[in-house]
Amino acid sequence: MSTSVVLGRLGVLSKTVLGRDSQPGSVDGYLALLAPAVEGDTNLLWLSHAAIAAVFPRHDEFERFRRDQALNGALPALAALVAAAKRPFAPNRGVGIRIATDTIVVDVHHTARTGLATGIQRVVRQTILQWQGRAEVELVGWDANFTGLRHLSAPERQNALHGSVPRITRPRDWVLTIPFGTTYILPELALERGRTDRISCLAEFSGNRTTVIGFDCVPLTSSETVGAGMSAAFANNLAGLAHFDRISTISGAAATEYRGWRQMLSGAGITGPEIEPLLLPSVAEDVSAADFELARTRLLTGDDPLVVCVGSHEPRKNHLAVLYAAERLWREGVRFQLVFIGGNGWNGDAFRRQLERLQGEGRPVKAISAVSDSLLWSAYRLSYVTVFPSLNEGFGLPVGESLSAGTPVVTSDFGSMKEIASGGGAIFVDPRDDDDVYRGMRAGLTDPELHARLSAEAAALPARGWSEYADALWQYFVPTSQPV
Incomplete structure (x- = not known):
């Protein structure tokens, strides 16, 4: 050098x-x-x-x-x-440096580079879209070897905000961005070992204010429902957060999980971060008449009521229970069509086999993986009822999204899902009891008075948008700031 x-x-x-x-x-x-x-x-x-x-x-x-x-x-x-x-x-022998003292550094490394649109990416993108008008916000990512932060390139920034430019070539020339005397915000899940090691050291020794959105502790509390290696990777994530100042969880249920982890830190002489829940918003997005008609053509076959189940096909989402309940209802003569919307998650082979068997028997069921926002929101509005009997969720976006669209939902009788739907519009079931999932779906499809009441309850729920959420989050993470 x-x-x-x-x-x-x-x-x-x-x-x-x-x-x-x-x-x-x-x-x-x-x-x-x-x-x-x-x-x-x-x-x-x-x-x-x-x-x-x-x-x-x-x-x-x-x-x-x-x-x-x-x-x-x-x-x-x-x-x-x-x-x-x-x-x-x-x-980094030839890399220059800059020390960021007058910006709020927001680490969106994974969101800036992925083509995925998971619940986490949706939260990150909606939040930073609200923050992009703040002059002090700087979106950053990491270099290829996770040695430090760098300012995002223009395509990376575009992808971080909109998810429209995935698989971006990393810039060859870059400058190390070092936050100092400022606030570091991590709104996404960091699992990479090199990244979490350095974040942990930054949080403990740099003097920066360090803050993070806490999504859930599912890889630990429900480790049997996640892929091999995920629990160990998530443990690295928690190790990186042990010296953070504040965690804003996306629900009260998630706060309970994170506070349990923080209590365990006392055995290592670590105080752990302050933890406060801030429930995610649920506001239905507008869909053009043309997009709505295209969605109708893609989603519906005939006039039977539509049931939609949103989420990746992994064990935690409990889609096998939905297929079991649907088959039982079809055999009883209940008429409806079922659409699953979501990507192929970990250990989804059993779901795919059952789906293919039912399709082979002529049952009106299908799965769609890649969907646009307009198709998703059209699906919520076209549905007679949605179903989301997950075994564990930090939030459960499909529950809030369905209710915000005015569509009743069948969902789990505990955790964040019950928290989201406590104001009305939901049929609660025990997701570990196949018969109860069947009961809930049957009630939603065959009891018109119940359906009308739940639809009215969903329509009456107060609206709370991403701007309100992002502003409240900013105030918690950067408490000396003023709202825009």
């Missing part, structure tokens, strides 16, 4: 630490100025480590540096960092 790169990093670091431009002209001159200023200051030591190495440190790396500083003094410890950064195979 050239001396000019080192001098550039030291110049940026010196300006932040000393509050002025300093140009001593040599590495030794910069280190002589910086050493007394950072001596014994953990936050400034973290900043110095990240700035000189152009890599966010992991816990073990930072502890070695901090001990070196305590034992031998700041000057030799900083000099050792410079020497390590100059080694031929040091990471």
Whole structure:
């Protein structure tokens, strides 16, 4: 690495630490100025480590540096960092740095690069769309090796906001963005080990305010319903959050789970973050007349009532119970058509086999994976009733979305699903009892008075949009700010 790169990093670091431009002209001159200023200051030591190495440190790396500083003094410890950064195979040898002190750094790495539109991505995108008008917001992601944050490229930003430019080539030239004295917001789920290690160190030692949206603890509380390795990856995520300042969970049920985890942290002498629930909004989106008619053509066959089940085909979503109840109702002569909307999740082979068997027998059932927002919202409005008997959810977006569209829902009698639908419009069932799922679907399809009452209840529910949610979240994460 050239001396000019080192001098550039030291110049940026010196300006932040000393509050002025300093140009001593040599590495030794910069280190002589910086050493007394950072001596014994953990936050400034973290900043110095990240700035000189152009890599966010992991816990073990930072502890070695901090001990070196305590034992031998700041000057030799900083000099050792410079020497390590100059080694031929040091990471990010040619990468410059910038220190972000006047922006709120929002880490949307996965959302910016994925083509998925899961519940988490929908929450992230709707939230940052509301925040994009705030001048202080900076959307960031990580480099290819998860060594640090960087400003998003224009296509990545577009994908983060709208999901319209997936599979983006990473920019070759990038600058490490180091938050300092500001707020770091993580609105998505971070599972990558390198990423969570460095986030954990940032939260504990950098002095930044660290905040995150907590979706659920399903990989731990219902580990039998998730794919192999997910529970271990989620444990890494929780380890990364242990020193955060605040978690805003998407429901009271999710807050209960996260508070149980925080209580366990006391055994390791860790206080853990403040945890408060902020229920996600549920507002039906408008659909054009043309899109609605296209959806009708795609979703409906004949005039029988439509039942829609939204969610990926994984065990936790309980779609086999829905198929069982549907088959039983069809055999009894109850007329309706069933559409599943969602991608193929983990361990969905049994669902696909049952679906194909029923289709082979001529039953009116189908599954659609890739859908637009207009098709999804048309499906909610075209449905006579929706069904969502999940075994565990941090929120359960399809419940709130169905009710916001004025359509009754059959859903689980506990957790966030009952929390969302407590105001009316729902038939509650025990999702672990096939007969009860059958009972709920049968009532929704065959009792017109019940259906009319539930539809009226759903239509009367108060509307709360994403702008209200995003503003409340901002106030919780950045409490000194003012609403726009």
